[in-house]
Amino acid sequence: MSTITATDRVPAATPHGSEQHPKGLYVLFGTEMWERFSFYTMLAMLVLYMRDASQGFGWSTAKSADIYSWYQMFVYFTPLLGGFLADRLLGFRRSIMIGGVFFMAGHLLLAVPKNIPIFFTALVCLVVGNGFFKPNVSSLVGNLYREGSHLKDRAYLIFYMGINIGAFMAPIVAEFVKTKWGFHPAFAIAGGGMFISLLIFTMFKRHVAAADTKRNQSAKSEANEKALTEDLPPTAASEAAAAMDAVPEWKRIVALIVIFLIVIVFWMIFHQNGSTLTLWADENTDWNVTGIISNSINPMWIIVLSLPLAWFWGFLDRRGLEPSTPAKIGMGMALTGLSFIVLYFGALSGGYTKPSVKVLQEGASPGTYLVEISPETIKAQGITTPPQDLVIPPAKAGDDPVTKKVWQATSTEPITTGLARLENATGSQLSVAPVRKVSPWWLIMAYFVISLGELMLSPMGLSLVSKVAPIRMRGLMMGGWFAATAIGNKLTAIGRYWDVWSHAHFFLVLAIMAFVMSVVLFLLLRPLKKAMPGV
Numbered sequence: 001m002s003t004i005t006a007t008d009r010v011p012a013a014t015p016h017g018s019e020q021h022p023k024g025l026y027v028l029f030g031t032e033m034w035e036r037f038s039f040y041t042m043l044a045m046l047v048l049y050m051r052d053a054s055q056g057f058g059w060s061t062a063k064s065a066d067i068y069s070w071y072q073m074f075v076y077f078t079p080l081l082g083g084f085l086a087d088r089l090l091g092f093r094r095s096i097m098i099g100g101v102f103f104m105a106g107h108l109l110l111a112v113p114k115n116i117p118i119f120f121t122a123l124v125c126l127v128v129g130n131g132f133f134k135p136n137v138s139s140l141v142g143n144l145y146r147e148g149s150h151l152k153d154r155a156y157l158i159f160y161m162g163i164n165i166g167a168f169m170a171p172i173v174a175e176f177v178k179t180k181w182g183f184h185p186a187f188a189i190a191g192g193g194m195f196i197s198l199l200i201f202t203m204f205k206r207h208v209a210a211a212d213t214k215r216n217q218s219a220k221s222e223a224n225e226k227a228l229t230e231d232l233p234p235t236a237a238s239e240a241a242a243a244m245d246a247v248p249e250w251k252r253i254v255a256l257i258v259i260f261l262i263v264i265v266f267w268m269i270f271h272q273n274g275s276t277l278t279l280w281a282d283e284n285t286d287w288n289v290t291g292i293i294s295n296s297i298n299p300m301w302i303i304v305l306s307l308p309l310a311w312f313w314g315f316l317d318r319r320g321l322e323p324s325t326p327a328k329i330g331m332g333m334a335l336t337g338l339s340f341i342v343l344y345f346g347a348l349s350g351g352y353t354k355p356s357v358k359v360l361q362e363g364a365s366p367g368t369y370l371v372e373i374s375p376e377t378i379k380a381q382g383i384t385t386p387p388q389d390l391v392i393p394p395a396k397a398g399d400d401p402v403t404k405k406v407w408q409a410t411s412t413e414p415i416t417t418g419l420a421r422l423e424n425a426t427g428s429q430l431s432v433a434p435v436r437k438v439s440p441w442w443l444i445m446a447y448f449v450i451s452l453g454e455l456m457l458s459p460m461g462l463s464l465v466s467k468v469a470p471i472r473m474r475g476l477m478m479g480g481w482f483a484a485t486a487i488g489n490k491l492t493a494i495g496r497y498w499d500v501w502s503h504a505h506f507f508l509v510l511a512i513m514a515f516v517m518s519v520v521l522f523l524l525l526r527p528l529k530k531a532m533p534g535v
Contacts, residue, residue, distance in 0.1 A: 069275075074127040095132045268513075272492060340507045368409070
């Protein structure tokens with residue numbers, strides 16, 4: 001058992017000028033930063049790994065998107081169970097240690113080459129690890145401070161920066177290691193990040209020992225704590241309890257359900273970042289890196305935009321012009337749609353107006369090409385011409401050769417990019433046309449817009465639940481937020497149409513869905529404001 005010194009205890013009330021952040025905050029900052037490093041190292045590579053025929057399993061985009069969606073769904077459900085077990089049985093520190101061990105085991109199992117049972121066992125370990133680790137490290141942050149401490153909001157912001165620093169570093173390191181040594185050493189690096197996280201937590205656990213007790217806390221603290229469980233920025237709560245209590249409970253619950261439905265669509269679209277947007281960055285973007293690196297763009301923008309946006313809302317608030325929370329959510333949804341309009345025009349500029357295929361034997365003059373087509377595209381296009389085998393020699397000694405099923409297709413123009421669009425398919429005759437890779441600035445600017453939308457939408461949700469939900473139903477409605485997020489993550493499986501639709505069509509469909517939800521929310525703004533006064 002750790003010895004708790006006087007300086008490790010949760011601080012009592014002190015004058016504002018003398019209160020300081022406890023050392024435990026920096027322990028948890030390092031613990032969370034390296035845990036998120038390990039988590040996002042793996043997530044940045046997951047879909048690319050499943051589709052890779054050489055080092056991975058060579059699965060189709062549709063199958064990879066399905067597995068990714070199931071994984072993301074369970075990642076957001078298990079913190080409910082992990083938090084419950086920590087509250088009732090295990091305590092926060094013990095739960096964090098258990099979660100860390102599962103995390104490390106999952107990453108190291110992913111480092112085992114080409115073994116399907118081990119691969120799925122690894123994903124289960126990561127889901128369990130996240131359930132035990134994520135909610136409880138966030139709980140410890142709040143418990144380090146007395147209720148009412150003026151430092152608590154700043155502590156949440158510092159901790160949130162640790163999340164984003166880890167998320168920003170992870171794809172960069174994964175890109176370097178994967179490019180130099182392959183997927184499996186990169187997965188091992190993720191395990192190493194988790195080892196550092198546990199090492200920091202274990203070596204300095206005395207600084208958080210006093211916080212390992214669930215204490216009564218305000219709705220604002222509860223919302224901030226749960227926001228950090230989802231890697232969302234904390235948000236301030238307004239004081240409107242009296243006005244809220246005058247609203248019938250059923251109206252407040254219906255209003256929250258409307259918000260939950262909006263959140264489902266948002267997460268379905270936003271979490272394309274780990275699947276179809278990674279594929280777009282990998283195959284269709286003109287840069288000298290893989291799509292792994294694109295997963296650093298969102299946390300970069302979050303770090304850059306968070307404080308200026310907080311200042312802007314404060315500037316408007318001082319003039320009585322700050323939008324209501326539902327209006328902010330509507331604006332966030334509209335920005336989400338706008339970000340995919342940016343990608344839509346990027347796809348048009350590259351010629352991605354019909355389903356894409358890979359050209360395995362390029363040519364500088366028109367003629368016949370060997371192309372690789374996804375099973376889903378073959379079925380959707382009614383292609384009946386028989387395929388032929390193409391054996392690709394191993395890229396390096398020790399690897400196995402890869403056998404691909406390919407089709408012959410003709411083109412009236414030379415194809416030199418390794419990519420083409422399926423211009424026509426009549427069952428036995430295929431024709432393709434050239435496309436070109438597009439500037440990475442399309443992707444960077446799309447992430448700028450959606451990151452701004454995320455900051456307008458995501459942080460508001462849990463704070464809204466804490467302020468609007470009847471006290472006797474607050475836990476249930478918090479669970480509803482997590483359930484809505486998990487459902488949205490499952491619906492990221494819309495990525496199975498990535499190879500069936502044109503990329504331009506895919507981006508446009510998601511943009512329209514976001515705009516529709518934004519319009520619905522703005523149409524309901526007046527009744528929502530009545531059901532949620534003061535927010």
